[in-house]
Amino acid sequence: MEKLEAALAKAREMRQGALGGPEAPPRSATAKAAAPVSPTWQSLPEVALPEGHAQRYRISALSGGRDAAPYDMLRSRIIRMMKEKGWSRLAVTSPEAGCGKSTVSLNLALSLARQSDLKVMLLDLDLRRPSLHRTLGYNPAKSLHEYLDGSAEFDQCAVRMGENLIVALNVSSSRRPSELLQSQASRDALDAAERRWRPDVVIFDMSPMLASDDNVGFLGNVDCALLIAAAESTTIPNIDICEKEIAQLTNVLGVVLNKCRYADDSVGYDYGTYQ
Ligand SMILES: Nc1ncnc2c1ncn2[C@@H]1O[C@H](COP(=O)(O)OP(=O)(O)OP(=O)(O)O)[C@@H](O)[C@H]1O
Ligand SMILES: [Mg+2]
Structure with missing residues (x-):
């Protein structure tokens, strides 16, 4: 408990630093201010979900339609x-493992990316698991945690799904996720990726809150968070x-209540959607 409180105190300090206090402009505005010309997203390898993965991984x-409707509403x-609020960074987390963070993160990213005017980046920041x-059936040359610790290029761990979505992946877990997520090097690497690729929205698929202090050390770097409960x-x-x-x-x-067995039939009703 003491460890958790100490980590919380440290993270609060970091947040003040990162956000620059209540009078500062939104973090996203400062990150975009000095952005160089964006490289073409086309340079990243494009992946499509392998046959059967959409069903297996939910x-x-x-594409739009009834099945996408809950995510489109959330979007x-x-x-x-x-x-x-002028926010661009959204973390997705949950109390314990298996609540559906990764499923919601990817679906939400895909739903956002279907809006032609939105560039979306999804980062797998569950560096333990x-x-x-x-889900994408793709092993990149390097892992996102290697980009964060400076031993890889962002392009080596990132892929593109369609025109509007970049997904940064890990092929292995990090041996020191908590330290890495709290490090200045990671913060700088994320800022650099955001400046270079210029997404409108960045979604961070995180680890569960109650399993480690990974999120405590990192959440000060995002504008907002969504809590997934099962x-x-x-x-x-x-x-x-x-919360x-x-x-x-x-x-x-x-808070998103996921895995409801008795869903309300009105969610996903076809009015205004297309099949
Ligand atoms: N709405 C849902 N209904 C039923 N099963 C679901 C739902 N959402 C996700 N699942 C399933 O629950 C399992 C865990 O989902 P997912 O990997 O997205 O959770 P997670 O919170 O990211 O887990 P972890 O903490 O291990 O990263 C998967 O098998 C997934 O297909
Ligand atoms: Mg997950």
Whole structure:
């Protein structure tokens, strides 16, 4: 507990530094100010979900329609709130493992990227148990954690899905995820990637809150966070603990209840969508 409190205190300090206090402009605005000309996204290898992966990994937001509707609704709310505040960085986390963070992150990224005017970047920052490379069926030459520690180029761990989405992957876990995520080198590397590729929205697929202090050390670098809870398994006290912890580090955008067996039929109703 003491360790957690110390980590929280350190992260609060970092956040003040990163955000520059309440009077400072949104972090995204400062990151974009000195941006050089964006390289063409076409230079990254393009991947498509292998046959059967959409179903196996529950990726339903590749194209619009009924199955994508819950993610499209989430997208609209998120983008409205983020635009209002001038935010660009969104972390996706959960109290415990397996709540659906990676599934929601990828679907949300795909849904956002279907808007032709939005450039989206999704980073697999679950450096203990990375998974997006398996979902995409693609092993890049290097891992995102190697880009963060300066031993690889961003292009070596990143792929493109369509015109508007870049996904940065890991093929191995990091041996020191917590230290890496708290490091100045990682912060600089993320800023550099954002300046170079100029995404409108960056989504960070994180590790679970209650399993390590990885998020505590990192959430000060994002503008806001979404907490994913699993119906019938995440407890209300755990949601409460995590929400409070996140609120000390960044802005809580909301809690998504995932894995509901008894979904409301009105969600995904075809009105206004196309098949
Ligand atoms: N809405 C859903 N309904 C049923 N199963 C789901 C749902 N969302 C995700 N899953 C399944 O739950 C499992 C865990 O999902 P996922 O890997 O996205 O979770 P995670 O929170 O990222 O896990 P980890 O903490 O290990 O990174 C996967 O098998 C996924 O297909
Ligand atoms: Mg995951």
